[in-house]
Amino acid sequence: MLRRSISCAVVALVAGAALTGPAMAADGFTLKGEPKIAMLYFGPKNDGGWTQAFDEARVKVEAALGTKIQFVENVPEDASAIKPAAERFISRGANIIIGTAFGYSDSFKELAAKYPNVAFLNGSGTTNASNLEAFYGRTYESQYLCGMAAGAASKTGKLGFVAANPFGVVNWTVNAFALGAQKMNPNATVNVIYTGAWNDPVKERAAAMALIDQGADVIGQHVDSPTPQIVAQERGVYGTGHHRDLRQFAPKATLCSSVWVWDKFLTPELKKIMAGNWKPSPYGAFIEMKDGGTDIAGFGAGVPKDKAALITAERDAIMKGKQIYAGPLKDREGKERVAAGAVLSDADLWKMDWYVKGVVTQK
Structure with a gap:
C-alpha cells in the first residue's frame, strides 16, 4: 500500500498550499438526478486493515x-484500471464516486473535469476541484491515546513501534504515541x-521480534497488517493496533487500536x-476525531481501570479541542x-x- 499511504506523507508536505485545486464554483455543486453512489476499493474488502475499514x-x-452503495475491489493505483472502473459505474448511473487511495488522485482529478455532473471523494487523495474532495484523518489523535494505553500497561517503560516509512504521516503517529x-x-x-x-508481514514479524528481544513489553504500529499484534501475543507482551480493532487477531495482546471511523465523516x-x-x-x-477521522477501540485487560478512565478523559478533551502538538514542545535534540x-501548523504536521x-x- 505504498503509494496509497504516501498521499498524506509526501504530497501533502505543504498542506494549505500544495493541495489546492481549481477554483471552486461560487454556487457550489449540485447533483442532477437521484443520488447513486459507488466505491472503488484499493484492495480486497477483507484485507484486515485499510480497505476493510472502508467496507465496514x-x-x-x-x-x-x-x-x-455499489463497489468494486482490487482497483490498483493505475489510470488504466481506475478510469474504466469509475466510468463503468458512471455509465450505469452513478453520480457520486468514492475512491480509497492516494494513487487515484490524478485520475480522479481528470475524471472530475470530464464528468462535471459527478461528485468525487477520495480517501487519502491529494487533488481537489469544485466536484472533487480528498480526505484523511488526524491519526495522531488516536495514536496518542493508544500511547497512553501502552504507557499504562508497560512494566518497564520500554515500548517498541513497528512503522512503515519515516514520512510525516507516520512520524506524527510515532511522536503522538x-x-x-x-x-x-x-x-x-x-x-x-x-x-x-506498508504491508510486509515478514518484515513486520522480524521488526516486532527484534523490539521484544531488546526489551519492549508493548508494541505499537503504523503498518497495514496485524502481524505486530500477533507477534506480541505469541511472545506474551502487549500491543496497540492500527486501522481497525486488532483484537480480532490478537485478543490477549491488543490493548487498544487506532481505528478509522469513515462513516462518521462520509454520512x-x-x-x-x-x-x-x-x-x-x-x-x-x-x-479531526470529533468529525469522524479516527477513534480508539479497546481497552484490553492490560489497561487498569483507573488508567482507562484517564484515557477516556483525554479522548473527551480531544473531542472538545485539545491539541496534541501544543507548545511548548522540543524535539529529542532539544530544539524548540x-x-x-502555539500549536503546530498543518503544514508542519505533514x-x-x-x-x-x-x-x-x-532502520
Whole structure:
C-alpha cells in the first residue's frame, strides 16, 4: 500500500498550499438526478486493515442513508484500471464516486473535469476541484491515546513501534504515541523500526521480534497488517493496533487500536452533496476525531481501570479541542518545535521529520 499511504506523507508536505485545486464554483455543486453512489476499493474488502475499514464504513453509510452503495475491489493505483472502473459505474448511473487511495488522485482529478455532473471523494487523495474532495484523518489523535494505553500497561517503560516509512504521516503517529506513553510514564521510551513497506508481514514479524528481544513489553504500529499484534501475543507482551480493532487477531495482546471511523465523516458529507450547493474544501478535508477521522477501540485487560478512565478523559478533551502538538514542545535534540501558547501548523504536521524526546529510531 505504498503509494496509497504516501498521499498524506509526501504530497501533502505543504498542506494549505500544495493541495489546492481549481477554483471552486461560487454556487457550489449540485447533483442532477437521484443520488447513486459507488466505491472503488484499493484492495480486497477483507484485507484486515485499510480497505476493510472502508467496507465496514460502507455498510454503516448504507444504513444511515437508506441506500445501496455499489463497489468494486482490487482497483490498483493505475489510470488504466481506475478510469474504466469509475466510468463503468458512471455509465450505469452513478453520480457520486468514492475512491480509497492516494494513487487515484490524478485520475480522479481528470475524471472530475470530464464528468462535471459527478461528485468525487477520495480517501487519502491529494487533488481537489469544485466536484472533487480528498480526505484523511488526524491519526495522531488516536495514536496518542493508544500511547497512553501502552504507557499504562508497560512494566518497564520500554515500548517498541513497528512503522512503515519515516514520512510525516507516520512520524506524527510515532511522536503522538510517545507523548501519550509519557503522559502515563514520563520516563517511557519508544524504540522504532521502519520496515520500508506498508504491508510486509515478514518484515513486520522480524521488526516486532527484534523490539521484544531488546526489551519492549508493548508494541505499537503504523503498518497495514496485524502481524505486530500477533507477534506480541505469541511472545506474551502487549500491543496497540492500527486501522481497525486488532483484537480480532490478537485478543490477549491488543490493548487498544487506532481505528478509522469513515462513516462518521462520509454520512454527513454525502448528505451535503445530496442536499445541493456542495462546496468541497479547496485543500481537502483533514478530519479531526470529533468529525469522524479516527477513534480508539479497546481497552484490553492490560489497561487498569483507573488508567482507562484517564484515557477516556483525554479522548473527551480531544473531542472538545485539545491539541496534541501544543507548545511548548522540543524535539529529542532539544530544539524548540512549538512555542508556548502555539500549536503546530498543518503544514508542519505533514512534513514532520523530527522526533520528540524518548524516541529512538532504527532502520
